[in-house]
Amino acid sequence: MSNANSLDALIQALRRLPGVGVKSASRMAFHLLQHDREGALHLSQALRQATDSVRHCALCHTFTEAEVCVTCLDPQRDAAKLCVVETPADQSAVERTAAYKGRYFVLMGKLSPLDGIGPKDIGLQKLFDRATDGVVQEVILATNFTAEGEATAHVIGEALRSRGLQVTRLARGVPVGSELEYVDLGTIAHALVDRR
Ligand SMILES: [Zn+2]
Numbered sequence: 001m002s003n004a005n006s007l008d009a010l011i012q013a014l015r016r017l018p019g020v021g022v023k024s025a026s027r028m029a030f031h032l033l034q035h036d037r038e039g040a041l042h043l044s045q046a047l048r049q050a051t052d053s054v055r056h057c058a059l060c061h062t063f064t065e066a067e068v069c070v071t072c073l074d075p076q077r078d079a080a081k082l083c084v085v086e087t088p089a090d091q092s093a094v095e096r097t098a099a100y101k102g103r104y105f106v107l108m109g110k111l112s113p114l115d116g117i118g119p120k121d122i123g124l125q126k127l128f129d130r131a132t133d134g135v136v137q138e139v140i141l142a143t144n145f146t147a148e149g150e151a152t153a154h155v156i157g158e159a160l161r162s163r164g165l166q167v168t169r170l171a172r173g174v175p176v177g178s179e180l181e182y183v184d185l186g187t188i189a190h191a192l193v194d195r196r
Contacts, residue, residue: 010032010033081140082105082130082140084107084141128163140169172187
């Protein structure tokens with residue numbers, strides 16, 4: 001029975017991945033063991049390597065293998081501006097616009113009371129310490145426009161305004177190239193309220 005136990009353990013381990021149920025986990029395990037043992041070994045080595053070496057940047061909290069990430073070390077960046085995003089993917093999206101040259105803080109999550117994710121889980125104290133270091137002047141809240149992203153922005157905004165910082169939020173607007181007739185009402189309403 002020891003072979004079956006190893007298989008069960010692999011399936012249980014794969015089920016830890018988000019969105020993977022017992023069916024998908026079984027399919028992945030069978031595939032790896034039946035058709036791609038080399039890939040399975042490669043996967044296990046990559047997992048070991050990443051869990052050993054990847055950590056959080058001491059300044060912006062994003063993933064890095066060094067004490068401080070490349071973006072934080074870049075002297076060309078405006079240290080007076082701090083853009084708060086939920087994930088490294090969101091940070092990349094802001095970077096691709098080439099419209100922002102300040103620094104970042106990556107929450108690596110968002111407040112979600114229903115899932116038991118509170119201020120401690122997303123490193124808010126680290127953000128507050130960073131934002132009040134005397135160098136940062138403006139904090140730009142670029143969390144997502146979902147209920148959780150808005151709630152996260154609200155909590156951070158309140159806390160930092162009470163510490164005397166200038167806090168701004170990404171403007172919500174009508175997508176470039178879209179026709180009003182096809183834009184949802186909530187977006188049009190926000191665009192009207194945030195008009196400038
Ligand atoms: Zn960093």
